[in-house]
Amino acid sequence: MAEGYKIPRGTFDILPSESYKWNYVMATFRRIAESYGYHQITTPIFEQSDLFERSVGDATDIIQKEMYRFQDRKGRSLALRPEGTAPVVRSFVENNLLYEKKGNRLYYMGPMFRYDRPQKGRYRQFYQYGVENFGSDHPYIDAEVIALGYSFLKELGLTDFSLEINSIGTAKSSEVHNAALSAYFEPHLEELCADCRTRLNKNPKRLLDCKVPSCRAIAGNAPSMLAYLDEESAAHFARVQEYLTLMEIPFTINPTIVRGLDYYSKTAFEYINNNLGSQNALAGGGRYDTLVEQLGGKATTGIGFAGGFERLILSMEQENLSFGEVPHPRIFLVSLGDEAEKTAIKLLTDLHNAGISAAFDVDKTTLNAQMKAAGKSDTDFTGIMGDDEIKSGKISLKNMRSGEQILIPINELITFLKKN
RNA sequence: GUGGCUGUAGCUCAGUUGGUUAGAGUGCAAGAUUGUGGAUCUUGAUGUCGUGGGUUCAAGUCCCAUCAGCCACCCCA
Incomplete structure (x- = not known):
């Protein structure tokens, strides 16, 4: 480390001692998604930059200041993906997945990149899981996608979160609402905070959940999003709620949910954990009923969600939840003397070939040191071999949880470990 | 991108108004224990005091810059 290289800002290593947590949540997500009939799709971590500019929205912070953009050697403008939906839609269109058996229920996991100021739970390279469902605009599908996310969080044992839903209507009704908001806030321009003044031009809906008290007071009487829903969106939203109720999924309606990406329409939802800061x-x-067409595909409706693994793990740690079994060897071999060491190494090879995790510490020679190493490894069993055992072809097997010790023939060890 | 707090051993942290060889707990290693781990005891190793500059006879301590983390804003996963 003479050079003192440091990890880039806002990134992190997933160290060996933490990896099992990530594997656990990833495996759980995969299991839940597959139980809902979803199939995994993996897309590159970079794409043509205009894929995101056109879908996420030119004016959004994500595109304006957070996207890692670069040129390759041929001068092509590429970007590290800041989110997962646009690439999946690109692949869906490019590969005509609409016509594939496994094409319209997709899930993905992988790193995303956003040049943000780092904070706890916010990183420049972060890992997301998500699903996309194409081809049906039935409100049941909305409820089912929401249910998938809900089941996942529940399956992990999380309880400190709430589901908030909203409908932002169609692009048309949203425009009308924006106009109404502008008309409403315009006279109050002087009283608004600096952020809200820029919001007024960029995205008036954002004024609705400003945290500044003076803005809040004004926003209190502003025209609500729900009041401006077109008939179809309103009916759709009502039915989504009916299905959620039928599925016994608790939710609250939060008319200030806006979502930061331009492509959303109708149903919007978030799973919130208020203990995360x-x-x-x-x-x-x-x-997102128009995104597929917008990206050059046949008009196809879609809906999906994405979440961050970092915040998930943080929440689980806060709630003291289990990440499954901490990886540890099934057996740790201890040997005394040269003959025994040879036997141990042969046995170790057999164990590995049988798919049993087995450990051995050649650097430690005394029994005591090896036993200590075995204890530290958190192994289930320790197999001890000395002169006595070698002569009789047996191994002393100590159960490290109970402390019990038995003597069994070496050639029965693998069978024993598979059974116990 | 804005404002604030912090940065000393692998980890958690102490370090008095600037003063000589920078400490503790935990973890790590060895031994007590050359056929039995987890408890206890003994001993031991480990620090560019985030980095770079400055002030000073003297800087972990003061000043400036820089990097990083955290908190709030912003944004969002």
């Missing part, structure tokens, strides 16, 4: 969104998503 200011980065409190566990996952979020919504319907």
Whole structure:
């Protein structure tokens, strides 16, 4: 480390002692997604930059200041993906997945990149899981996608979160609402905070959940999003709620949920954990009925959500939840003397070939040191071999949890370990 | 991108108004224990005091810059 290299800002290593947590949540997500009939899709971590500019929205912070953009040697403008939906839609269109058996229920996991100021729960390279469902605009599908996310969080044991849903209507009704908001806030321009003044032009809906008290007071009487829903969106939203109720999924309606990406329409939802500090969104998503067509595909509706693994693990740690079994060897071999060491190494090879995790510490020679190493490894069993055992072809097997010790023939060890 | 707090051993942290060889707990290693781990005891190793500059006879301590983490804003996963 003479050079003192340091990890880039906002990134982190997943160290060996933490990896099992990541594997656990990833495996759980995969299991839940597959139980809902979803199939995994993996897309590159970089794409043409205009894929994101056109879908996420030119004016959004994600595109304006957070995207890692670069040129390759041929001058192509590429970007490290800041989110997962656009690439999946790109692949869906490019590969005509609409016509594939496994094409319209997709899930993905992988790193995303956003040049943000790092904070707990917010990183420049972060890992997301998500699902996308194409081809049906039935409100049941909305409820099912929401249910998938809900089941996942529940399956992990999380309880400190809430599901908030909203409908942002169609692009048309949203425009009308924006106009109404502008008309409403315009006269109050002087009283608004600096952020809200820029929001007024960029995205008036954002004024609705400003945290500044003076803005809040004004926003209190502002025209609500729900009041401006077109008939179809309103009916759709009502039915989504009916299905969620039928599925016994608790939710609250939060008319200030906006979502930061341009492509959303109708249903929008977030899973919020209020103990996480200011980065409190566990996952979020919504319907995007025009995105596929916008990206050059046949008009196809879609809905999906994405969540961050970092915040998930943080929440689980806060709630003291289990990440499954901590990896440890099944058996640790201890040998005394040269003959025994040879036997141990042969046995170790057999164990590895049988797919049993087995450990051995050649550097430690005394029994005591080896036993200590065995204890530290958190092994289930320790197999001890000395002169006595070698002569009789047996191994002393100590159960490290109970302390019990038995003597069994070496050639029965693998069978024994598979059974116990 | 804005404002604030912090940075000393692998980890958690102490370090008095600037003063000589920078400490503790934990973890790590060895031994007590050359056929039995987890408890206890003994001993031991480990620090560019985030980095770079400055002030000073003297800087972990003061000043400036820089990097990083955290908190709030912003944004969002």
